[in-house]
Amino acid sequence: MKWQVRVLLALVSIFIIDQAIKLVFINGFRFDGDWLSLILVYNKGVAFSMFAFLQEYLKYLQLVLLGVVSYYFYKEKIFMTYPILSGILLGAGVSNLFDRFIREGVVDYVYYHGWFNFAVFNFADVMIDFSIGMMLLFYWKSNETNIDK
DSSP states (O other): OOOOHHHHHHHHHHHHHHOOOOOHHTTTOOOSSSSEEEEEEEEESSSSGGTTTGTHHHHHHHHHHHHHHHHHHHHHHHHHHSHHHHHHHHHHHHHHHHHHHHSSSSSEEEEOSSOOOOOOOHHHHHHHHHHHHHHHHHHHHHHHHHHHH
């Protein structure tokens, strides 16, 4: 399968899964536990609500950022090297950006409040962290192999 198809399949899959989960919370689902709550929060900023002061401009800034990342991934052949991980990253980013254009902000819903309080986050946020972490791991492993030769 060509790398373009893999990127597109991963992107669309993550987008659909993330938006489906978000709709569950938009439609009223809520769970309050001792250390984890699943609640609806509209995040008008980015991680930890940073840059919320940018208001409407934030979505355009993120749109440009996604474009720059996509261009860089294409130019550096990252799409071809890590097509699934690239698609996951872009699908999650597009899903959060989609929220900014059609909703009050990014739909977040996972709130950990066990031993400490953590920011509310969503599936797309986890997929962004996962894809970047895996790309870094694969990159370091491939360089470790090259160094030994």
